[in-house]
């Protein structure tokens with residue numbers, strides 16, 4: 001058996017095409033969606049992501065601004081820029097690329113972004129709204145996973161869903177979105193006992209651990225949908241959290257690259273469009 005690959009690149013192209021149409025419609029009212037991306041320091045992986053985000057802005061017809069600040073930037077300087085962007089009328093979405101250098105508190109920066117421009121959905125008020133199911137913005141990576149599941153006709157309703165990883169940006173919101181769709185959700189993490197056994201029960205298994213090839217074939221139920229959120233660099237090569245041999249057991253699987261990554265950026269575009277429409 002060989003898993004069906006869930007093509008995030010193809011679905012992204014389709015969704016971005018629809019967003020471009022919406023952009024043209026919005027432009028008739030004199031509004032062009034605008035996204036500001038802030039990058040502090042020069043982590044090479046972050047530079048790739050930021051470049052992909054700029055490309056996506058072009059594909060969607062957005063206005064975009066990029067701010068590359070030196071690694072020594074102070075928290076006050078960054079907060080000053082955020083405040084300026086909060087008041088900039090051309091900018092509807094603000095994304096400050098994480099992680100930030102250690103002299104800057106990520107929490108302070110996230111809290112400073114106007115929730116209406118928080119297209120990452122990381123601000124505490126947006127996180128709270130996701131918990132209660134009353135949200136404007138969905139967190140990009142989990143939202144991208146849900147669109148991939150929908151595209152391939154995989155319905156979480158009543159199914160065993162296992163999320164490995166409990167981060168604020170992926171694991172926790174991912175669990176919440178699966179729960180909203182009536183999945184039976186288990187969150188696993190580094191202290192979980194009998195991890196392989198729990199994973200083997202999953203109809204939908206989401207790996208967001210940040211460790212290369214962490215999910216092995218013995219951890220997967222035959223026919224399961226396995227979603228790989230990992231972006232690990234091993235000897236310069238990009239590799240996910242799921243061992244490629246899992247494709248022999250799973251029914252569906254997302255590739256890395258070309259799976260969740262492009263969808264994450266596409267959901268960022270969707271949120272920016274939404275912010276501009278409001």
Ligand SMILES: Nc1nc(=O)c2c([nH]1)NC[C@@H]1CN(c3ccc(C(=O)N[C@@H](CCC(=O)O)C(=O)O)cc3)C=[N+]21
Pocket residue numbers: 048049052095096097098099120140231238256257258259260261262264265
């Ligand atoms: N405030 C903030 N928001 C984020 O959304 C955010 C962040 N910080 N920090 C870093 C992570 C990571 N992330 C990725 C987005 C796209 C790809 C992506 O396009 N991946 C390509 C391959 C890229 C490559 O070749 O390296 C793919 O999977 O096909 C990857 C990773 C967004 N993040």
